Each structure stands twice: as C-alpha cells, then as structure tokens.
Amino acid sequence: MKNILISLFSIFIIFACSSTPVEKVDVQETKTVDLTENSQEETDDNVVMSDVDLGEAYVTVLFDYDDDTLKEESLEELFAVSRLMKSNAKYTLLVEGHADERGTREYNLALSERRAKAVEDFLTATGVSSFNIEVVGYGEEMPVDNGSNETAWSKNRRAELFFIR
Amino acid sequence: MKRIIFLLFLAYEFKADLVLEITESASKPVKIAILEKNSNSLSGQEIINVISNDLKRTGEFKVLGMDELLSIPMNESEVIQRDWLLLDVDSIIFVEVQNEDNNLDIAYSIFDISYNETEDKRRVLGLPDSLRQSSHYVSDGIYKYFYGIEGISSTKLMYVTRNSDTHKLIISDADGFNEQVLLKSNNSIISPAWSTDAKEIAYVSFENNRAQVFTQNLATGKRNLVLSSKSSVSSPAWSPDNKDLAFTSTKDGNSEIYTINLKSKKITRLTENLAIDTEPAWSPDGKNIIFTSDRSGSPQIYEINVRSKLKRRLTTEGNYNARASYLGKNEIIFVHRSNINFNIAKLDLGSRTLEVLTSTKNDESPCIAPNGNVIIYSTKDGNLSYLAGINISSKVSFKLPALYGELKEPAWSPFLR
Numbered sequence: 001m002k003n004i005l006i007s008l009f010s011i012f013i014i015f016a017c018s019s020t021p022v023e024k025v026d027v028q029e030t031k032t033v034d035l036t037e038n039s040q041e042e043t044d045d046n047v048v049m050s051d052v053d054l055g056e057a058y059v060t061v062l063f064d065y066d067d068d069t070l071k072e073e074s075l076e077e078l079f080a081v082s083r084l085m086k087s088n089a090k091y092t093l094l095v096e097g098h099a100d101e102r103g104t105r106e107y108n109l110a111l112s113e114r115r116a117k118a119v120e121d122f123l124t125a126t127g128v129s130s131f132n133i134e135v136v137g138y139g140e141e142m143p144v145d146n147g148s149n150e151t152a153w154s155k156n157r158r159a160e161l162f163f164i165r
Numbered sequence: 166m167k168r169i170i171f172l173l174f175l176a177y178e179f180k181a182d183l184v185l186e187i188t189e190s191a192s193k194p195v196k197i198a199i200l201e202k203n204s205n206s207l208s209g210q211e212i213i214n215v216i217s218n219d220l221k222r223t224g225e226f227k228v229l230g231m232d233e234l235l236s237i238p239m240n241e242s243e244v245i246q247r248d249w250l251l252l253d254v255d256s257i258i259f260v261e262v263q264n265e266d267n268n269l270d271i272a273y274s275i276f277d278i279s280y281n282e283t284e285d286k287r288r289v290l291g292l293p294d295s296l297r298q299s300s301h302y303v304s305d306g307i308y309k310y311f312y313g314i315e316g317i318s319s320t321k322l323m324y325v326t327r328n329s330d331t332h333k334l335i336i337s338d339a340d341g342f343n344e345q346v347l348l349k350s351n352n353s354i355i356s357p358a359w360s361t362d363a364k365e366i367a368y369v370s371f372e373n374n375r376a377q378v379f380t381q382n383l384a385t386g387k388r389n390l391v392l393s394s395k396s397s398v399s400s401p402a403w404s405p406d407n408k409d410l411a412f413t414s415t416k417d418g419n420s421e422i423y424t425i426n427l428k429s430k431k432i433t434r435l436t437e438n439l440a441i442d443t444e445p446a447w448s449p450d451g452k453n454i455i456f457t458s459d460r461s462g463s464p465q466i467y468e469i470n471v472r473s474k475l476k477r478r479l480t481t482e483g484n485y486n487a488r489a490s491y492l493g494k495n496e497i498i499f500v501h502r503s504n505i506n507f508n509i510a511k512l513d514l515g516s517r518t519l520e521v522l523t524s525t526k527n528d529e530s531p532c533i534a535p536n537g538n539v540i541i542y543s544t545k546d547g548n549l550s551y552l553a554g555i556n557i558s559s560k561v562s563f564k565l566p567a568l569y570g571e572l573k574e575p576a577w578s579p580f581l582r
Contacts, residue, residue, distance in 0.1 A: 025291035031386030141353035
C-alpha cells in the first residue's frame with residue numbers, strides 16, 4: 001500500500017514538474033448524408049408521406065400575428081369544405097399550417113400546427129370525422145411570399161387545405 | 166455532360182469558406198507581435214498566419230505586421246525592450262515549430278515587454294495535417310493568458326445553409342474554414358444541436374414532410390429517428406450528461422415538452438396544458454429545463470425542475486420572449502421583441518434585469534459559445550439571412566456573411582479537447 005502511494009506521489013511530482021503544459025490535438029472526420037438523390041434513406045418509420053406535389057390548396061385561410069383564431073371571413077369557405085366532406089366520407093383532408101418569419105422557428109412550428117388544428121377543430125365541430133383530417137405544421141419554412149413586410153407576412157400566416165384522397 | 170455537371174458541382178462544394186468580419190472592435194485591444202523563434206520556416210509562417218487571424222478575429226487583439234516592427238528578434242534574448250515600448254506592445258509571442266517523425270508540435274512562449282521576461286510557456290502536440298487545428302489551440306492558449314477566459318478558436322460551428330431548394334447542414338471551424346456537409350436535403354433542416362461530447366448531433370428534418378428529430382453520428386454518418394410518430398417532433402436538446410434528449414412533440418395532441426432516455430427509450434412528459442410549450446434548453450447542472458410557453462397569452466420563458474416538475478415563469482417584460490438558453494447558472498439569453506424588432510436579450514435571474522444585446526431587426530436562434538462569453542445568432546438583411554455575434558465582456562461584434570442564399574440556425578460546439 002505504501003509503495004502504491006509513493007509511486008502515485010512520484011507520478012504526481014513528474015506531472016507537476018514538467019515545465020510546459022501540453023495539449024494534444026485530434027482531428028475528427030465527418031460523413032455526409034445526402035437526401036437530395038433519389039435514394040431516399042430508409043428510416044424505421046411508417047409516417048413517410050408521399051412526396052407528391054399537392055398542387056394548389058383547395059382553400060387557404062389567413063390568421064393574425066401570433067394567433068390561431070379562425071377569422072370570421074374564413075368560416076363560409078370552411079363550412080363549404082365541411083358540407084363537401086360530410087357528403088362523401090371518403091374525402092380525406094390535409095391541413096398544412098404556416099407562420100410568418102417573425103419570431104423563432106420552433107415557436108412558429110408549434111403556432112403553425114395550432115393553426116392547422118384550429119381548422120381541424122372547426123371541421124370536427126361541424127360534424128366531420130377527425131379520421132378524415134390530417135394536420136401538419138411547417139412553421140416559417142414554406143412562405144408563399146419571401147418579402148419581409150406586412151403584406152408578405154399576412155399572406156404567410158395561413159392554413160392550406162388539400163384533399164389528398 | 167453528366168460528368169461535367171458533377172465536377173462543377175464538386176468545385177462548388179469545396180469553394181465556400183465563410184469569412185468572419187469584425188463589425189466593432191474592443192476599445193482597448195491587447196497589442197502583440199507573433200514571431201517564429203530561431204527560424205523562418207514555411208509551416209511557421211502558416212501557423213503564425215492562422216494564429217494572427219484567430220486573435221484579430223476576436224476583436225480583442227491588435228497583432229502587429231512585420232512591416233510595423235522596429236526590430237525583429239530571433240528569440241527572447243535578442244528583444245530590445247525600448248523598441249517594443251515605443252510601439253506600446255504588450256507582449257511578443259514566440260512560436261517554435263517542432264516537426265519530427267510524423268508529428269507537428271508547436272511550442273510557444275509569451276514574452277512580456279514591460280517585465281522583459283517570459284511569462285508563459287506551452288506546447289501543443291499535433292500532426293502535420295492538423296496544422297490549422299493545432300494553431301487554433303495556440304490561439305486559445307494566448308487568449309486565455311490575456312483574458313482569463315477560454316479561447317474558442319479551436320471549437321466548431323454548425324449551421325444550416327439554403328440555396329434555392331437545397332438545404333445543407335454544415336460544420337466548420339469557428340473561423341468559417343474547413344466546411345463539411347453533414348446533411349443535404351431538399352427540405353428544411355432546423356434546430357441543430359450538439360451532443361455534449363461533440364460526437365453526435367441532433368436536428369429537425371422535414372424530409373418526410375413533417376418535423377422529425379434525428380440524431381446523427383459525425384464520424385459514421387449513421388442516423389437515428391428519435392421517435393416515430395404521426396405528429397411533429399422537434400426542438401432537440403441534449404442533457405449535460407448526454408443521456409437524455411429533451412424535445413417538443415404534439416403526439417399527445419398539443420405541443421408539449423418531453424425527455425427521452427436515448428438508451429432505454431423511456432419517454433417522460435414534462436408539461437401538460439393547452440398552450441404551446443416548446444424550445445426546451447437544459448440548465449448547466451441538468452436539473453432544470455427552460456422553455457417557451459404561451460400559457461399566459463403571449464410567449465414567455467418558464468423554468469421547470471425535471472424531477473419535481475415545479476415550474477416558474479422567468480420573463481415578465483414584453484409580449485414576446487422565446488428560445489431561451491442558460492448563460493451560466495444565473496442568466497438566460499433569448500429572443501425578445503422590443504417594439505417591432507426581434508432582438509437577442511439577456512435576463513439576470515437574480516436581479517431580473519433585462520438587457521437587449523442586439524439592434525438589428527429580425528434576430529433569432531441565439532446560441533452561446535462554450536466559453537460562455539460569445540453569443541452567435543442569425544439575423545436578416547433584406548431577404549438574406551446571415552450569422553452575427555457579440556462578445557459579452559468586450560462588446561466586440563462580428564458577422565459571418567452568407568456567401569450564397571441563406572445562412573442560419575447556428576449551434577456552437579462544446580470544447581473539443
């Protein structure tokens with residue numbers, strides 16, 4: 001035991017006495033993952049949605065800044081969507097929520113999903129089955145107008161409704 | 166033709182190195198000269214170049230050029246003190262390259278002019294292909310000697326670029342050199358985050374047409390979907406011990422904060438209410454998480470104890486406070502709306518004093534360098550987003566302009582040693 005202590009102590013002395021502090025440098029290699037080629041990577045999930053262009057939205061509704069309340073002027077169009085969906089139970093609707101560029105990306109993601117949800121809630125309240133509605137939030141990632149002014153922002157704060165089946 | 170396009174593409178890939186510009190320097194920078202000891206070698210010059218640029222880039226050093234010197238000593242014994250006092254130089258840094266076997270080591274010493282003696286002597290062990298990185302370590306040693314704060318020249322930055330429909334997640338050295346593409350996608354990538362051991366990263370990718378969180382091993386490129394869900398999963402944040410990942414998801418119907426143990430995959434739900442809860446960030450001791458919630462009607466910052474789940478509201482000033490992170494134990498930084506602008510602000514959790522740190526229009530994604538003294542964030546000039554930064558103690562400000570398209574979502578690496 002005493003020997004161990006002595007050798008530990010001498011190791012300590014050696015380190016303490018070495019005149020110049022020394023640092024060792026490591027260089028880390030990295031790998032690139034490329035999703036832009038057609039070889040979309042297989043991930044263990046079942047949520048992959050077909051990457052098809054859904055074309056123009058059937059209906060687009062707009063929102064106020066940092067708000068997910070449906071505006072009165074949107075209701076008429078949403079009632080029409082509701083009637084259409086109730087007339088044929090096979091229709092499935094995708095509601096995409098979006099936000100303007102102001103504020104943080106993650107908060108905007110949540111806000112945009114809430115906007116899509118507000119549309120879903122309205123439709124289910126009018127008797128549409130929630131099984132026939134999918135909602136997704138895209139945050140500020142997909143603006144329709146790239147400008148940094150109120151005109152652009154007001155267009156970007158939106159929910160777009162697509163019939164997918 | 167296909168081949169030509171491919172080659173052009175490669176050339177484009179390698180071309181881009183970001184250049185950091187100082188927009189405001191320190192009021193009283195440390196004046197130094199960096200000289201090679203007893204020699205004048207090619208690698209010596211290259212190393213001195215990297216170190217000079219590193220130190221200039223901090224905005225807290227004035228590095229004299231060779232043409233500004235009155236005499237050029239080969240070593241400490243040749244220093245004519247009077248020449249250097251005339252130039253008001255604080256210290257001379259002597260750099261010595263030791264290129265043996267397959268190593269490239271850099272020894273350096275700091276010679277203080279007013280004391281007329283060597284004050285500090287250190288050595289960095291590296292390989293010939295790590296010349297830049299080894300030099301960055303020297304820069305960090307010099308920085309620490311003068312300012313008492315760890316230097317960050319040897320750390321890395323992660324960020325997202327966007328050029329029309331191509332989104333790239335990139336890592337570069339802190340000076341913008343040595344860009345490496347980690348992920349290339351036709352869909353948005355947001356919220357990149359480093360693991361605390363800097364071996365893995367996490368980010369949100371919209372590649373499957375909704376927000377999903379992936380982790381990716383830097384060395385192998387191996388990716389893991391953190392949670393398979395029909396709902397969005399976003400805002401990943403590694404716990405300080407690297408075992409858990411905090412995230413936001415709407416999997417239970419509404420945006421809530423969760424943690425997942427990366428080994429056992431056990432999920433713990435932290436928040437439960439009808440408001441938006443998002444943007445979790447861990448306290449340095451891993452006991453608390455701060456997050457954004459609009460439960461009061463506008464987004465504000467809250468703190469929750471991971472164990473007891475006790476919550477408290479931290480921000481009270483203003484109607485938009487979001488995406489917070491801890492700056493040490495007692496301060497937080499976040500995005501704060503003042504009048505019409507979104508800026509980066511700092512809140513002292515003790516005194517509750519709020520200080521707005523930036524003055525541009527649409528500042529977001531603030532992130533702190535591992536030395537706790539430099540904040541980098543993304544901002545916008547017209548339609549172009551780029552990165553900007555501020556040094557808290559010296560008030561130096563800088564920017565990293567985008568070379569093409571957009572440059573956003575910065576994430577500073579931990580220390581790599």
